[in-house]
Amino acid sequence: MHATAVAEVPVKTPVQTSIFDPSNPGFHTDFDEKPFEFNHCFTADHPMFQLPRIRQILDHPVLMHHAYYDHGPIIIGQRWQQLPERKLTSKEVFDNIDEASGWMMLRHLEKDPEYNALLEQCLNEVKLLTGRQIDEDKKSQEAIIFFTSPNRITAYHIDRECNFLMQVSGNKEMNIFDRNDRDVTPETELETFWSKDNNAGIYKPEFQDRAYVYQMRPGTGVHIPVNSPHWLKTPNNVSISFSISYQYKDSRRKHVYQANYYLRKMGLNPTPPGKSAILDNTKRAAVSLGFAGKNLIKKIKGK
Numbered sequence: 001m002h003a004t005a006v007a008e009v010p011v012k013t014p015v016q017t018s019i020f021d022p023s024n025p026g027f028h029t030d031f032d033e034k035p036f037e038f039n040h041c042f043t044a045d046h047p048m049f050q051l052p053r054i055r056q057i058l059d060h061p062v063l064m065h066h067a068y069y070d071h072g073p074i075i076i077g078q079r080w081q082q083l084p085e086r087k088l089t090s091k092e093v094f095d096n097i098d099e100a101s102g103w104m105m106l107r108h109l110e111k112d113p114e115y116n117a118l119l120e121q122c123l124n125e126v127k128l129l130t131g132r133q134i135d136e137d138k139k140s141q142e143a144i145i146f147f148t149s150p151n152r153i154t155a156y157h158i159d160r161e162c163n164f165l166m167q168v169s170g171n172k173e174m175n176i177f178d179r180n181d182r183d184v185t186p187e188t189e190l191e192t193f194w195s196k197d198n199n200a201g202i203y204k205p206e207f208q209d210r211a212y213v214y215q216m217r218p219g220t221g222v223h224i225p226v227n228s229p230h231w232l233k234t235p236n237n238v239s240i241s242f243s244i245s246y247q248y249k250d251s252r253r254k255h256v257y258q259a260n261y262y263l264r265k266m267g268l269n270p271t272p273p274g275k276s277a278i279l280d281n282t283k284r285a286a287v288s289l290g291f292a293g294k295n296l297i298k299k300i301k302g303k
């Protein structure tokens with residue numbers, strides 16, 4: 001009787017995480033391509049999301065200058081230059097959040113060591129779960145708390161960050177669109193966004209039915225890939241959300257869109273990124289070397 005060789009079956013060790021649910025396949029399959037919902041451990045009883053702790057941000061000598069807010073009714077397609085006039089201070093909005101119709105974006109919390117520890121822990125887990133080289137890819141990272149009044153809209157916009165938005169307290173509805181849908185986001189909007197205007201995304205109600213809609217509640221979150229347009233609605237509750245994000249070092253996408261912005265201004269109909277590697281590389285080189293206008297056109301026509 002011959003001894004039977006036993007084939008070695010590799011044992012897959014599950015990734016150990018304490019913030020995100022490691023069984024969610026979205027981290028691997030959809031990361032920075034499509035939005036997906038995930039579970040996380042942050043809820044309203046976490047010490048870093050208690051109201052007195054969050055309010056300290058408004059007295060922090062550095063962070064107080066990064067605390068953006070507005071208040072008053074706005075619409076989904078709100079233009080940022082037409083926001084209602086601010087009549088309240090940031091602390092007045094914070095202390096009267098139930099009635100202020102306010103939206104507070106407490107930015108750059110990575111400058112606070114305690115919030116930075118949360119951000120680092122989150123990004124480490126994202127790195128493990130996605131298998132991406134985030135440390136090598138990122139040029140900057142940011143933690144933000146959003147503090148929002150009941151029945152308040154967060155206007156439609158697009159971002160340059162790769163983002164994980166986590167609901168911590170209260171509920172919130174996320175409406176997010178496929179970034180590759182050129183009816184929703186035409187090339188011209190992306191060209192303007194990457195060249196000169198963060199508010200370039202225009203809401204188109206006729207395509208609302210194409211939105212992925214997520215009902216966020218404490219312990220759930222939504223991944224927002226770079227340039228995926230989105231808007232949010234807080235129902236009849238105060239909402240606290242925590243966002244972790246990073247920007248890519250790689251500026252190739254930005255440079256192609258910037259080149260196309262100038263080409264279109266000169267009456268040409270530029271080829272969108274991703275259609276021709278030669279054109280994309282030429283545009284990237286031209287923009288990164290500082291060529292613009294006619295020099296750029298000459299360079300591209302010469303190819």
Ligand SMILES: [Fe+2]
Nearest residue numbers: 157158159230
């Ligand atoms: Fe956003």
